[in-house]
Amino acid sequence: MTNRKIKHLLGQAAFHLVVILLAYVMLYPILWMVSNSFKETADIFNTTSLIPETFRFDNYARGWRFNKSVTFTTFFYNSFYYTVLSTLGAVLASSLVAYGFARVPFRGRSFWYGCMFMTMMIPYQVVMVPQFIIFHKLGWINSFKPLIIPQFAGLPFFIFLMVQFIRQIPYELDDSAKIDGCNRFSVFTRILFPLIKPAVITSTIFSFYWRWDDFLGPLLFLNKPRLFTVSLALRMFSDPMTSTDWSAIFAMGTLSLVPVLVIFLIFQKYIVQGLVTTGLKG
């Protein structure tokens, strides 16, 4: 009896030891970056230490203004502008489209739904060049239009997620609302939209992450520093040809991760749910 207990305890201890060790390795690069953002640049090289000897907060001030004419105030504003508008468009449009696919028995429905899945399989590289040329001819280069407007068409990934969700809601709810005199649109806005809130939140979070991290889109369409997003600014800042101020680069890198981590801490549950429903029910 006691022997068994000891064995069990030892097993538990070994498990936690391995898992914690691995967790340390996993988090190390991120912690290293955060720690380096407080160090003097000279202290970054040839060291594994995670604890800065001095806390140099001026790295942050220096990084914020590394570019003489445009500061990170602009870059963060641009990133938020792009992210928030795109997310709003993507999520609202996706929910409308999802309702259409899930609830309205129109002719050609499964054909178009199939088309939507096809577009998920086509790599962005195919449409990249023609899209660039079209937006170039429209005079949209160096504006946020080519980045934001396509989002208002909805995203297949979100549409799929929401269709899955709507299908779990009983039809009786729609029917009774219709008897009460709701038309389809008000059934959607008053009954279904509130019920698919978890899917909406999941989509919002993922959209936020993808737009916030987006690099290729801004790289293609934004060439003027005053339009740069945080991603583009970081890349300009860390240009291997010119950059030397590593602690300031790490300071701005750390700041760029803050919104992502904050959202993760608040909405963890929805992220896991989104991953699982879309990953499992492929």
Place this chain on the structure above:
Amino acid sequence: MKQLSARKRAWMDDFSGYAFISPWLIGFFAFSIIPILFSLYYSFTKYDILGDPVFNGLENFRTMATDELFWQSLKVTFFYAFVSVPLRLIFAFFVAMLFNRGTRAIRVYQAIYYVPSLVGGSIAVAVMWRRLFMADGALNAALAKIGIVTDVSWIGDPNTAIWTLIILAIWQFGSSMLIFLAGLRQIPKELYEAASIDGAGALRKFSHITVPQITPVIFFNLVMQLINGFTVFTQAFVVSGGSGDPLNSTLVYALYLYQRAFKYYDMGYSSAMAWVLVLIIGLMTGIVFKTSSSWVFYEAKEGK
């Protein structure tokens, strides 16, 4: 009378259905179908964006056959995808197995393991990664601590540079891990109980219950991640400073395609490359699907 109203209702459904999906439908034509058709046309032309596209038949594809950089980028991409995706999935699977038990601390561990997936796509991490593997970076400092003194720049050596990208990909196994974990938890407990009664050991339960039950999930992840692996761009772009160096050892396909289009303004060639990519991805997906019946277990087949 009744028939008329049914027809009218069907018409109403069509109208409201298309109204609801109209944002996507418009976007589908404007941002997918039309660009796809243009891309197909450009791939048979010489087009430098300033002038008009000039039809040149299969010239782009012929050039590709003798373009060393094209073959190099294919080689790099295949190596990257076929090493990083399986390794990440295997890693994710075993950590998920490890976590598939009832300890309360698991939730915290899960969250920690997911953090790299969360931030892995950011430029901040790519920039940090570069610094980590430089000659005076943290990796060499860590190696020095255990007695291996080296001043190799893992980023600068053409033999190791691609590995830094592969490690970056494997490091982000957290999202697959969460998906596998959810899959493992959905396996009915009764299966294991029944097997125990029949005297099956842990290994037999693993190979006869766990593995068959989880293969559909692994399969789906394999397909999606291979596609993503073939189109990797941002990390290679940032870690190599946009060049694919050293000695083109990190010149992934999407990076070379981007350079062709936006550095050399060779839109025709770049479009042709995009279609070769579609072909490769289609072929890969086809192969995975074709072979799937031999190793993916679907419940519906079990005598129902």
